[in-house]
Amino acid sequence: xxxxxDGLDRTDDLVISQLVENSRASYxxxxxxxxxxxxAIRRRVSNxxxxxxxxxxxxxxxxxxxxxxxxxxxxxxxxxxxxVSEKMKNVKGVEKVYxxxxxxxxxxxxxxxxxxxxxRTVEGIRRIEGVISTSTTIIMRTVR
Numbered sequence: 704x705x706x707x708x709d710g711l712d713r714t715d716d717l718v719i720s721q722l723v724e725n726s727r728a729s730y731x732x733x734x735x736x737x738x739x740x741x742x743a744i745r746r747r748v749s750n751x752x753x754x755x756x757x758x759x760x761x762x763x764x765x766x767x768x769x770x771x772x773x774x775x776x777x778x779x780x781x782x783x784x785x786x787v788s789e790k791m792k793n794v795k796g797v798e799k800v801y802x803x804x805x806x807x808x809x810x811x812x813x814x815x816x817x818x819x820x821x822x823r824t825v826e827g828i829r830r831i832e833g834v835i836s837t838s839t840t841i842i843m844r845t846v847r
Contacts, residue, residue, distance in 0.1 A: 782833030796824030
């Protein structure tokens with residue numbers, strides 16, 4: 704099978720896309736969907752894990768009842784952005800942290816039981832050394 708430039712072939716891409724859709728799918732189910740043997744699926748998943756193409760399997764919960772926001776962060780140029788982003792990921796309520804290019808240096812997805820909790824999280828981000836400003840946008844609805 705022809706390998707792509709990043710080391711994955713079309714079948715690896717298909718296995719990954721199936722697992723992204725449903726990480727609870729059994730090897731048997733994946734084999735049936737992809738018209739492969741269970742042992743071939745098992746071997747591919749094992750290789751993808753070994754090669755760190757698959758880092759972890761997660762659970763996605765229905766969090767529509769939570770308040771969510773995107774918080775954009777500007778970092779003081781004298782402080783490494785990576786230092787700030789590492790500290791941000793430990794602030795309660797921060798779900799994901801992205802280092803970005805453009806007007807802001809970092810974007811964070813923030814979630815809480817209420818807007819008050821989201822605000823507490825943003826306040827925690829603002830207290831991190833090196834953060835010079837934030838801009839927060841409340842997420843009204845997620846469309847997938």
